[in-house]
Structure formats: structure tokens, C-alpha cells
Amino acid sequence: MSGLHKKPSSELAQMLRSGEVTSVQLTELFLDRAEKLNPLTNSFLKINRQTALEQAKHADELIQAGKAPSVLTGVPIAVKDNLTTTDAITTAGSKILENYLPQYDSTVVSKLRAAAMPILGKTNLDEFAMGSSTEFSAYGPSKNPWDLERIPGGSGGGSSSAVSGFLAPIAIGSDTGGSIRFPAAATGSVGAKPTYGAVSRYGLIALASSLDQVGPVTNDVLDAALLQDVIAGHDPMDSTSLVDSLGQMADFASKTDVKGLRVGVIKQLASDGFQPGVKARFDESIQLLIDAGAEIVEVDCPSFEYAVSAYYLILPAEASSNLARFDAVRFGQRVLPEGNPTIERVMAATREAGFGPEVKRRIILGTYALSSGYYDAYYGSAQKVRTLIQQDFAKAFASADVLISPTAPTTAFKFGEKLDDPLAMYLNDVATIPANLAGIPGISVPNGLAENDLPSGLQILAAAQNDGVMYSAAAGIEKLQNDQWGKRMIDFAPELEVN
Amino acid sequence: MSEITPENVRHLASLARILVTDEEVEKLAKELDVIVESVAMVKGAVSDDTPATSHPIPMSNVYREDVVKPSLSQQQALSNAPDQADGKFKVNAILDEE
Numbered sequence: 001m002s003g004l005h006k007k008p009s010s011e012l013a014q015m016l017r018s019g020e021v022t023s024v025q026l027t028e029l030f031l032d033r034a035e036k037l038n039p040l041t042n043s044f045l046k047i048n049r050q051t052a053l054e055q056a057k058h059a060d061e062l063i064q065a066g067k068a069p070s071v072l073t074g075v076p077i078a079v080k081d082n083l084t085t086t087d088a089i090t091t092a093g094s095k096i097l098e099n100y101l102p103q104y105d106s107t108v109v110s111k112l113r114a115a116a117m118p119i120l121g122k123t124n125l126d127e128f129a130m131g132s133s134t135e136f137s138a139y140g141p142s143k144n145p146w147d148l149e150r151i152p153g154g155s156g157g158g159s160s161s162a163v164s165g166f167l168a169p170i171a172i173g174s175d176t177g178g179s180i181r182f183p184a185a186a187t188g189s190v191g192a193k194p195t196y197g198a199v200s201r202y203g204l205i206a207l208a209s210s211l212d213q214v215g216p217v218t219n220d221v222l223d224a225a226l227l228q229d230v231i232a233g234h235d236p237m238d239s240t241s242l243v244d245s246l247g248q249m250a251d252f253a254s255k256t257d258v259k260g261l262r263v264g265v266i267k268q269l270a271s272d273g274f275q276p277g278v279k280a281r282f283d284e285s286i287q288l289l290i291d292a293g294a295e296i297v298e299v300d301c302p303s304f305e306y307a308v309s310a311y312y313l314i315l316p317a318e319a320s321s322n323l324a325r326f327d328a329v330r331f332g333q334r335v336l337p338e339g340n341p342t343i344e345r346v347m348a349a350t351r352e353a354g355f356g357p358e359v360k361r362r363i364i365l366g367t368y369a370l371s372s373g374y375y376d377a378y379y380g381s382a383q384k385v386r387t388l389i390q391q392d393f394a395k396a397f398a399s400a401d402v403l404i405s406p407t408a409p410t411t412a413f414k415f416g417e418k419l420d421d422p423l424a425m426y427l428n429d430v431a432t433i434p435a436n437l438a439g440i441p442g443i444s445v446p447n448g449l450a451e452n453d454l455p456s457g458l459q460i461l462a463a464a465q466n467d468g469v470m471y472s473a474a475a476g477i478e479k480l481q482n483d484q485w486g487k488r489m490i491d492f493a494p495e496l497e498v499n
Numbered sequence: 500m501s502e503i504t505p506e507n508v509r510h511l512a513s514l515a516r517i518l519v520t521d522e523e524v525e526k527l528a529k530e531l532d533v534i535v536e537s538v539a540m541v542k543g544a545v546s547d548d549t550p551a552t553s554h555p556i557p558m559s560n561v562y563r564e565d566v567v568k569p570s571l572s573q574q575q576a577l578s579n580a581p582d583q584a585d586g587k588f589k590v591n592a593i594l595d596e597e
Contacts, residue, residue, distance in 0.1 A: 103575045196555045210554055239561040240554070309538040320515060327516075329588050334581035336591075337518070343591045344516065352518035360517055364508065365531055367515045381541040383551035388544065390552060422530055423537055439555020464556060 005033055005166045006491070009075045009223045012169055016063055016074040023063070023074030026169075027056035027118045030076050034120060034167040037496050041143045041152075043162035044078065047121035051087050052076060055118035062116050070115035070230055071250070077112060077227075078168035080159050081122035082129055083214070084203040085109050092205045093125040093137040093155075096332045096354030106203020107235045108172060108214050115230045120168050123158030127356045128323065129179055129207045131155050132428045135419055136358040144187055146454055146493055150412040153183030159217040160187040165496050170227055171217040176207045177311055178408070178432025180215050181444040185407035185457020188446045188489045190474075191217050192224045195465050196439035197242040199228070200235035208318035209240075211311075211436040219490050221445060221475040225249035228467065242465070252468035258476035259293035264400025268304040269431050274409045277450030282406045285447055285458055288480050299396035299403060303388035304434055310385035311433045312426055313369045313378050320366030323359070326351060361422060390438045397463040402473040405431045407444040407457030431459055441467040443474045446481065446489035455489060502539070503532040 004012075004021070015021045031049050038044050059074035068074070079085065082092040084102035091097045105113065112119060126136040134141040134157035142157040144150040145165035152161040156173035160183030163171050173180035175193035184191030192215045199214040206212060216227035228249045235241045265286060274282070290296055328334040328350040329343075337349035355363070369378040396403055408428055418425040435442040440461055447458035458477065462470035482488055505528045512519040512527075519527070573586050582589040 100579055103571055103578060197558075236563050240556070240558065242556065303544065306541050306544040309541045312534065312538050313541065324516075328581055329590055331579035332581070340595065341591045342595050343593050345518075346591045347516040348513075348518040351516055355517065360512075360519075360523075361527065361530060363515050363517065364511045364527060365534060367511045368503070368507070368531070368535070371511070371514070377542050378538070380551060381545050382538075383553055384545035384549040385541050386552040386555075387550050390555075423533055426534075437555070 005029060005169070007169070008220045009072060009170045009218065010226060012075050013072050017068065023056040023059040023076070023118060024053060026074065027052050027076045027120070030120055030168055034162070036498055037165060037167050040148060040496055040498065041145060041161045041165050041167065042140055043123055043142050043158045043165065043167050044121040045081050045091060045124050045139055045158070046088050048088055048119060052118040052120050055113070055116065059116040059118060068116070070117070072226055072230055073116045075169060076118040076120045078120050078123050078159055078162045078171040079109060079112070080125055080156055080171070080173050082125060082174055082205040083109055083172065084205070085119065085122065088122050090122065090205070091139070092129070093127040093139065094354065094356070094359070095138040096326050096350070098333065100331055102203070104203060107200035107237060108231045109203065111231050117230070123156070123162055123171060125158055126155035127359050128205065128319070129155040129174060129176055130319070130358045130362055132178070132182055132425055133418070134158065135415060136356055138356055141415060144412045145496055146187065146412065150414050150454070151186065153186035153412065155179040156183045156217060160184055160189055160191065163217050163219055164189045164490060164493060170223055172214060172231070173217040174204055174212060174214050175436065176211045177315065177436050178429040180217060181432045181442055181457070181459060182408050182429065184217065184444040185455065186412040188455030188493060189217065189219050190221055190224050190443065190445055191215065192228065192443040193435060193441060194228055194232060194467050195242070195246065195441045197240050198232045198246055198467060200238040200241050202235055202237035206322040208315040209322060210318060211315065220488065221443070221471060221478045222250065222253045224443065225253035225471045246465055246467050249467060249471050252471040253475045255472045256476045256479045258289060258473065258480070261294045261473060261476065262297060262399065262401045263289055263294050264297050264299040264396050264403040266304070266396070266403055266405050267298055267300050268302070269405035273430070274406055275411065275451060278406050278409065278411065278456045281448040281450055281456050282458065285477065288484065289477065292480055297399050299400055301392035301396060301434070303385060303392045306385045307389055307434045307437060308426060308430055310382040311437060313382035314386070316362040316366030317369045317379050318366070320363045320370065323363055326354065386437050389434050393434070393438050393440060393463070401462070401469055403461040405459050406447070407431060407459040411450050411452065411454035411456055435461055438464070440464045441470045443470055445474050445478050448481070448489065449492065502535045503528050
């Protein structure tokens with residue numbers, strides 16, 4: 001059974017069905033690894049040994065009775081801590097929710113329970129998912145298994161480090177501007193953001209409601225597709241939930257032929273500003289696609305120049321409104337100020353003590369963008385840029401089936417490198433943000449090692465509701481890469497060891 | 500010219516109900532000024548006749564059936580309250596006595 005922890009979830013699922021392994025055995029294996037290695041990576045804020053084993057036992061009963069409700073039944077999973085769970089404290093990485101035990105499960109968690117996937121624990125994130133490194137978590141940063149002195153990407157660095165360090169076989173993330181895709185790129189794993197509305201946001205602690213989307217964090221494309229199939233679907237509890245099914249992603253991920261695939265290279269995301277190694281690996285992948293018979297076209301998206309700016313107006317505006325719910329009345333911390341504690345002063349003292357620096361920065365920026373006299377110039381213009389970006393994508397997808405770019409301009413950076421320069425941190429999301437603004441699906445797959453032998457990522461985007469096209473292309477590119485390397489890129493990662 | 504002054508930050512923080520120290524005000528004013536100066540480029544990117552997009556996938560009038568379903572009990576609803584009394588959320592005085 002050695003090496004079991006490195007197997008993709010699709011293979012673990014087969015072994016569960018054939019009786020080679022039980023869910024209790026698998027869940028114990030990953031709980032043991034998580035408990036042993038979490039002091040190194042700080043991937044988990046909470047590990048649920050007891051409930052995970054109960055759920056595993058239930059999964060085994062279903063499998064033995066031939067009643068497994070899902071392909072992934074019995075495969076244990078890690079969940080980002082901004083999705084509510086009734087059996088585990090849900091902090092969203094914030095001190096203000098330190099003791100918050102939700103009264104309801106998020107729809108995604110309900111679906112995992114219905115599929116009988118044991119939940120190993122809750123993973124770390126930048127506070128309220130605001131950040132690209134997990135350095136803004138109130139509970140300390142997560143570490144990158146490739147180099148423990150570097151960030152695992154953010155905001156979903158807990159899930160990415162858990163999966164790439166094999167503390168969990170598969171995980172859930174959320175992506176508002178790249179929080180699934182950049183962590184995947186930084187840790188040599190796979191992360192997919194489905195089309196906006198494909199997965200319910202009910203019970204996802206809101207950051208920016210018109211941008212947030214839940215998605216899979218895995219070590220290969222098929223696993224991501226299988227997990228999207230578990231968590232996707234219409235939900236009456238989310239009014240932005242898509243009504244029609246987008247199909248079975250796992251079927252699309254089994255189609256790996258890229259011959260004749262029209263691949264658009266985004267001019268604005270293939271030039272300056274990318275680390276030389278990241279750019280070199282990207283150019284090599286283009287050649288790999290050409291050699292395999294794909295048709296490469298250059299596409300022009302001139303409005304992308306404004307995407308980061310528009311995003312950092314829309315996101316803070318929506319966040320400042322969403323986070324107004326932390327009012328020290330119904331849930332969360334309450335801090336009493338000195339002197340006469342009126343409700344208003346209690347709110348201000350609580351939010352001062354409960355929110356970290358990035359959250360305060362963005363709430364105040366959002367309050368500015370929405371304030372009278374500035375609203376039209378800032379928030380209004382940003383919403384118009386959103387239209388221009390959608391128009392750019394529409395034009396691009398007229399000549400290409402999928403678009404590709406490096407997932408991020410850099411590989412994983414060191415702790416503290418961008419902490420005091422908010423703008424530099426924001427610019428790291430330059431390639432991932434446009435997909436959120438337009439609501440289209442995007443995935444990051446491993447794209448070879450760049451500077452310092454650190455992973456780089458390749459982003460593949462498809463038109464809205466064409467998640468299947470994205471998974472086929474991603475599976476095709478992954479196969480070309482793995483054939484070239486002789487193994488998965490994640491298999492080049494150093495082994496985590498506790499001294 | 501600075502767009503964001505310490506006075507702006509103080510006002511915005513009070514609108515956002517966040518207590519800020521003088522030190523934080525100075526730091527935030529500097530940081531936000533850099534950010535606002537950078538994101539202000541959106542103003543030059545669009546014209547009056549560019550339509551605005553608030554939602555990525557167009558949808559309108561999403562209704563649900565008006566049916567009674569089980570919901571949280573009073574006790575459940577209060578389970579995370581920092582303070583409660585008589586089955587209700589208890590808050591501090593709304594009006595200042597001074």
C-alpha cells in the first residue's frame with residue numbers, strides 16, 4: 001500500500017469500489033499524514049479526526065451495499081475554511097469568526113456529505129480570502145511543500161499545500177480573482193474555477209458576490225472534473241445559480257486529443273512582466289501544442305490592461321458591503337470599547353480588533369469607491385470596463401476554442417516579499433482576474449519548473465458555460481506534458497519530512 | 500495631488516464602522532493613495548455610452564416558490580449571538596446618553 005497517498009482520487013475511488021482499500025483506511029492514512037505534517041505546512045486550521053472517521057465508516061457501508069452515491073464516495077477531502085460546516089468552526093481565516101460554529105452547511109459541503117466524501121478538515125486562507133499568499137490569515141501563513149520558506153499561493157494556500165503535500169488527496173477552494181488558480185500554479189497542482197453560477201455560493205462566506213466561485217483543488221485534471229461533477233448543479237438557495245447542467249465534466253476530461261484544437265494566445269498576457277522562466281515554459285508549451293496538431297492563434301484583448309484596476313474597485317466595493325454583516329450582533333466577536341459603549345462604538349471597536357490590515361484596507365477602499373461623488377467615476381467606470389473585457393473575450397472565442405496564458409507572472413515568492421506593497425501583491429493576479437470579471441471558467445495545470453526549480457502554471461480559459469471544452473483541453477495538455485516528463489510534475493516535489 | 504488624505508481615511512473608516520488609530524490613518528492614507536492613483540486609470544478606459552456590467556452571466560427576476568419550509572429554531576438562530584436575552588439578540592444602547 002505504499003505510495004497510496006500520492007495516487008489520484010480517481011484511482012483511489014477505483015480501489016475503494018474493488019475492495020482493495022476501505023474509506024476508513026484511506027481516511028486514517030490522510031489524517032495521520034495531516035496530523036504529522038501540518039506543523040510544517042499549516043495547511044489545516046482544523047483537522048476533524050472523529051467526524052471524518054464516522055463519515056468514512058458510513059461510506060464503507062454504502063460501498064459494501066453497492067449503494068455508493070458518487071464516483072468519489074469514500075475519498076476523503078479537505079475544505080477551505082470559508083465554507084460553512086455545522087460540525088466544525090468556520091473562521092474564514094479571520095479573528096472575528098474565531099468561535100463561529102455555523103447553523104447550516106454550505107450547499108457544497110451538503111453535496112460532499114451526500115456523496116459520502118469524509119471531510120478531513122478545514123483549510124487555511126487569507127482572511128476572508130483577501131490575498132494571494134495566505135500571509136493575511138489571522139492564523140499564520142501556510143507553507144509551500146516545494147520550499148517551506150515560500151508562499152503556497154493565496155487565498156487558497158491551505159488547500160493547495162494540503163493537496164500538493166499529499167495531506168489530502170483532493171480539496172475544495174474558492175476563486176474570486178485567482179484564489180484557486182494561483183495556488184495551484186505555485187504548488188504544481190491543478191485548480192479549476194468553474195463558470196460563475198455553476199457551483200452554488202450558498203454558505204460560502206461572501207467576499208465579492210459577483211466574482212466568487214467555488215471549485216476543485218487536485219493533483220490532476222480528471223480529479224478536478226470528477227469533483228466539479230460532485231459539487232455543481234442548480235441550487236434554489238443561490239439566486240445566481242445556473243439553471244441548466246453543463247454536462248459531465250469527467251466525460252470531457254477523458255477526451256485528450258488536441259489535434260485541430262484552436263488555442264488562442266492572449267497577446268496582453270504573453271509579453272512583458274512575466275518571470276523569464278515562466279515565460280520560457282509557456283513558450284515551450286505552445287510549441288508542444290503545435291507539434292501535437294493544435295492550431296495556435298494570437299488574440300488581442302486590449303481592455304485587459306484595465307482589468308486589475310477594475311477588479312480592485314469592484315471587489316473592495318462588494319466586500320465593504322458584504323462585510324457590513326460583521327456588526328457584533330448576530331455572530332462573531334463583540335468587543336466593548338472603553339467609556340460609553342453605544343452599539344455604534346461597539347461595532348467600530350469590534351471591527352478594529354477583529355479584522356486584519358488587508359481587510360480594513362479593502363473595506364475602506366470599497367467605501368471610497370462607493371461614496372457619493374466618486375461612485376460614477378470609480379465603481380461605475382469599473383463596471384463598464386467589465387463590459388469591455390467581456391467583449392474582448394467574445395471576440396477572442398470567435399477564433400479560438402480555448403485561450404491560454406501563464407497562470408501568474410511569478411513562481412511562489414518568499415514570505416514577506418510583497419507584504420508591505422499591496423499594489424505588487426495585487427498585480428500578481430493580472431492573468432487570473434479577467435476570467436472572474438467575465439464569469440468564464442479557468443483552470444491552472446502544471447507547466448514545468450521555472451526559476452529555483454519551482455513550479456509554474458498554465459492557465460486555460462473557455463467561454464462561459466463551456467467548462468467541458470476547458471477540461472478536454474486541460475486533459476490534453478496535461479497528457480502531452482506528462483508524456484514528456486515521464487511522470488506528473490507533482491512527483492518532482494520534495495518529500496515532506498518531520499525531523 | 501493626493502486623492503486620499505488622512506481626513507478622508509478618518510471619515511471613510513467612520514462610515515465603515517472601523518475604529519482607527521492616528522498611526523493607522525497615516526499608513527492607510529499613504530497606501531490607499533497609491534492604490535487609488537493606480538486604479539483611477541479605469542476612468543480613461545470607458546465612455547458615456549459603454550454599458551455597465553454588474554453580473555457576469557445575465558439573469559433577471561429569479562424567484563422561488565413562496566412555500567413554508569422548516570427553518571432555524573429561535574435557539575439555533577441565537578446560538579452564535581455574542582449576547583442574548585429573552586430569546587432575542589441583545590445589543591448595546593443605540594442612542595448616546597451624553
